[in-house]
Amino acid sequence: MGESRRRLTLVAVAALAVGVLLGFGVGWLVPRLTAPGDDSAEAGFARDMSSHHAQAVEMALLAYRNGENPGVRQLGYDIATVQQAQIGVMQTWLRDWGLSPTGSRPRMAWMPDGQQSLENGLMPGMATPQQLEQLRNAKGRDFDVLFCQLMLRHHLGGIHMVDGVLSETSDGEVQGLAEGMKAGQTKEVKILQDLLTDLNAKPL
Amino acid sequence: MSTPQGGGGSRRPSVVSTGKKPAASKATPGTKATKAPVKTTGGKGQRKRIAPVKVSQGRAWGPIAVLAAVLLVALAIIGYASWYIYQGSITWDERANGIPGIVNFRKTQPNVLERNHQPGSLTYPMSPPVGGNHNQIWQNCMGDVYTAQIANEHAVHSLEHGAVWITYRPDLPADQVEKLASKVRGQEMMLMSPYPGLDAPISLQAWGYQLKVDNASDGRIDEFIKALRVNASLEEGAVCSGGITVTGTTPRDLQTGG
Numbered sequence: 001m002g003e004s005r006r007r008l009t010l011v012a013v014a015a016l017a018v019g020v021l022l023g024f025g026v027g028w029l030v031p032r033l034t035a036p037g038d039d040s041a042e043a044g045f046a047r048d049m050s051s052h053h054a055q056a057v058e059m060a061l062l063a064y065r066n067g068e069n070p071g072v073r074q075l076g077y078d079i080a081t082v083q084q085a086q087i088g089v090m091q092t093w094l095r096d097w098g099l100s101p102t103g104s105r106p107r108m109a110w111m112p113d114g115q116q117s118l119e120n121g122l123m124p125g126m127a128t129p130q131q132l133e134q135l136r137n138a139k140g141r142d143f144d145v146l147f148c149q150l151m152l153r154h155h156l157g158g159i160h161m162v163d164g165v166l167s168e169t170s171d172g173e174v175q176g177l178a179e180g181m182k183a184g185q186t187k188e189v190k191i192l193q194d195l196l197t198d199l200n201a202k203p204l
Numbered sequence: 205m206s207t208p209q210g211g212g213g214s215r216r217p218s219v220v221s222t223g224k225k226p227a228a229s230k231a232t233p234g235t236k237a238t239k240a241p242v243k244t245t246g247g248k249g250q251r252k253r254i255a256p257v258k259v260s261q262g263r264a265w266g267p268i269a270v271l272a273a274v275l276l277v278a279l280a281i282i283g284y285a286s287w288y289i290y291q292g293s294i295t296w297d298e299r300a301n302g303i304p305g306i307v308n309f310r311k312t313q314p315n316v317l318e319r320n321h322q323p324g325s326l327t328y329p330m331s332p333p334v335g336g337n338h339n340q341i342w343q344n345c346m347g348d349v350y351t352a353q354i355a356n357e358h359a360v361h362s363l364e365h366g367a368v369w370i371t372y373r374p375d376l377p378a379d380q381v382e383k384l385a386s387k388v389r390g391q392e393m394m395l396m397s398p399y400p401g402l403d404a405p406i407s408l409q410a411w412g413y414q415l416k417v418d419n420a421s422d423g424r425i426d427e428f429i430k431a432l433r434v435n436a437s438l439e440e441g442a443v444c445s446g447g448i449t450v451t452g453t454t455p456r457d458l459q460t461g462g
Contacts, residue, residue, distance in 0.1 A: 018275070022274070022278050028285070051390065054346065054445065055445075057445060100296065100431070101435065121386055122390045123390065129348070133449070
């Protein structure tokens with residue numbers, strides 16, 4: 001009687017141990033196995049949008065420093081701080097997913113039509129090195145106009161990439177940030193268009 | 205690949221051991237039936253035992269199969285987990301150190317990797333430099349492809365921010381220069397410039413790391429960039445914009461009174 005009870009206890013403890021281990025293993029693994037992989041749209045977006053944002057920050061900080069129109073300077077401050085913070089979020093995703101900030105596939109390969117949208121290897125809306133050099137050297141109204149023109153194109157390209165990831169992902173975190181980017185940049189597109197009108201200039 | 209095989213190997217003993225438990229329990233119903241102390245078994249007991257023994261044998265295989273299946277799944281999970289953990293646990297510096305030919309100055313000469321701001325021209329113990337004191341202004345490294353030499357003192361500051369600096373000997377064929385430039389253009393945390401006097405056709409630098417290769421098609425170039433770009437940063441979150449974009453080997457000092 002004692003022995004059978006002991007055996008029963010042993011079996012129960014063993015079953016419990018196996019159950020706990022299994023539960024622990026599954027609980028530990030599932031978030032890791034469901035995290036986006038190295039070639040996923042989410043990882044591609046996080047990497048490419050970080051690069052895209054980095055250039056926006058560069059241009060926006062030039063606007064904050066060199067803009068003549070107070071609206072241009074204010075918008076520059078807003079874009080630089082928001083997008084640099086978003087870069088931090090996207091870089092943290094990559095780390096949480098156990099991925100490198102640099103991918104193995106070509107730029108924009110995560111988007112269905114992504115690689116056709118590259119111009120001279122640059123992602124949609126990115127300013128060329130020549131345009132950036134021009135912006136660095138521009139002053140006064142010329143600066144304001146060129147900044148608004150370049151940032152308008154940059155935002156439209158960025159929104160295109162956001163639409164790309166929104167059609168590919170079901171990750172709530174990614175969707176949330178992407179939708180926030182789209183809403184914010186769409187609003188800023190309007191501001192940039194209004195600034196160009198005020199400056200008596202046209203989009204590129 | 206080898207880890208799941210190991211898991212498969214250890215699968216067998218665990219199934220065998222579960223098999224033993226029901227086998228051992230054959231005796232248990234018998235002892236129950238006799239209602240006698242554990243170790244006493246008599247002739248009466250044997251007679252009564254016959255039916256329960258058969259039943260328990262029949263019953264035993266069900267739990268065994270279930271337990272075996274559960275254990276199989278558990279082992280598969282453990283095997284996959286081990287593989288996955290191994291994959292995910294390779295850190296960026298382990299990846300970097302696994303690149304054949306890479307030189308890790310963080311390990312070999314950590315004392316030369318000081319990181320103070322210092323004006324004027326500075327000398328470095330390796331060429332091109334991979335770290336050390338540097339100018340207050342960094343070289344813009346927003347995927348900038350410089351076609352003329354740049355100052356070490358600015359470039360080292362870019363490395364501190366996490367940039368990978370590609371340098372090439374000026375006699376490198378134009379198609380190879382273009383191949384390198386295509387890895388840099390539009391990619392922030394990258395910069396590239398010619399480097400006269402380089403002892404290899406191409407040299408890659410990240411803070412504390414260097415890799416010299418002969419050809420732009422060398423696969424280790426991409427490995428180096430993947431492992432070290434951004435990851436090698438000593439100032440997490442530091443950017444590559446806002447730096448100096450002029451070329452020339454003489455560093456430019458800030459013109460402020462500070």
